Amino acid sequence: MSDGPVIAMTAIEKSYVTGEVLFHALRGVDLTIHHGEFVAIGGPSGSGKSTLMNLLGCLDRPSKGRYLLAGHDVSDLDADARAFARNRLIGFVFQGFNLLARTSALENVELPLAYRGTPSRERRRRAAQALARVGLGDKLNNTPAQLSGGQQQRVAIARALVTEPRILLADEPTGNLDTATTEEVLELLQNLHREQGLTIIMVTHEADVAACAHRAVTVRDGKIVRDDKLPSPRQAGALREVG
């Protein structure tokens, strides 16, 4: 497509009505992200990080502002159009993995392709490939209950990648993981970024997780208050020897 930014948000606002009160979760966010960037979004709890991610991932619709995703205006799409955009352009990784229970890793990864109408053999091939890419080529038939937290999150990453999305969005992907597995997942993300030029946006409130990205955006009270280039990102996995 165009050589323009993958993401271009201008004056994005999001407000929630809770009871009688109108709550402004995002108050004018401008954010531009180019192809191949690895961005960490940080900020205190309740600052609006997840709200921003949900908008970025077309899971929700901004109350105001304009959002261009890969050149398409997605600010005002209806539910089905957003579902289509999610399926075609976005891979989403959640803090809580969000895998289908009692369903094999392979079938979990196949899911987005199933909603694209990909024939089942092709689906299976690509899902197996994606699982191999995240180092789970030997766990195709394991259900989430038969996998560790780190492995589950890798299945979720494989599911996000199987559609070959324009961006990978990860909302606190290591929030439910211990230090060792956190490093594992970060290493995987860094490899995907370095080797395949994947555009990654990752929410985290942990400094040493954010340090692995190449750019750190800080959100506070629904606004972007800092946006720094990180000239020398930390290499994930280095911590493993230390602690």
Add this chain to the structure above:
Amino acid sequence: MWLMALRLAVLSLSRNKLRAGLTVLGILIGVAAVVAMTALGEGARGTIEGQLGALGVNLLWVWPGSNTSSGARGEVGSAAALNEDDAQAIARELGTIQATAPILGASAQVVVGSRNVATRAVGSTTDYVRVRSWGLQRGRYFTEADVRTAAKVCLLGETVRQALFGRADPVGETVRIGRVPCTVIGLLAVKGQGSFGQDYDDTVLMPITTLRARIRRASGRDVDQIMVSARDAAVMQRAQQQVIALMRQRHRIGAGEENDFIVRNLQDIQSTFEKTRSTLSTLLLSIAFIALLVGGIGVMNIMLVSVTERTREIGIRLAVGAQARDILAQFLVEAVVLSGVGGVTGLALGVGAGYGLGKAMDWAVRFSPTAAVVALGTSSGIGVVFGYFPARRAAQLDPITALRHE
């Protein structure tokens, strides 16, 4: 999309077999009731039509009495009985009539040696065989002379023969009917079962005179009823009117006065029966309908529970790109499969029950493919109707809300 939905439905239901089983009970019972009921109903109608046809569509019955059974009319003595002369007059004077048979009946104990059987003795004239077109297995009918002399002869129906003689030939043997020893001169052909479950073959036939004088110990010429056969079905209407006119004349019933006899044809009897039958079917069908309705509500209930339980799953599916219609299809198909399974099981159960009941009660059953199609269509339809609301609720979920659901 539909194929995937079908696969998911089967998977989801097989994970909750007990719940699915309990849910479809209502539908299962409803469908089974419809199928079994229609099979028995159709079977009964088939039997009746067959037997009424076998009896001959051109039969009329004449009984003494009146349609209005108000006790006010008819002082004692004027409740004019029918007699043999009436029967003869109808046969003689009406061109539309082929033959008439005056009939007297009596309950009778028939004894041979140490064996005995309670049956119905029928006394009539030689014309009885023409009116009923009833053939013989063995032996002969009684003759005019037998009737004239009140001969102690009788013919056995197959059921009576089996009770008294087993498979042996009864012709020539002597049986005691009541206290009267009679020679068996013939064995009637097998007629089978009547429309109302009565066994035509459970009878002994003898000259009307014999029955009147020796069994009833009566005199005169009165009879219980007269059976009349018209020349053919086409003249039935006319024959019935003529019989009524002739009887009114013979019984001296003035204009405006009510008949002291009743004339009925098979169609009347059949339509009375049909009416009862259809009332019964309507009743049973409404019960079946209520069972189906309750079953449908059960499906809706369980689907709503299922949607709530699986909100997170729905969120995941939406997040990876499922469209509202994909989710709608998934849950709608699940509801249809659920109720369809109920329908198929109900169909099987209904066929089994119909067949078993028919066998146990000795009723005819006739399974119609239409009933099966209707039953399955109805149950699937219930799935669609009652599954739609829960499925739409699932499809309209917001992905973020659904994902947050615990």
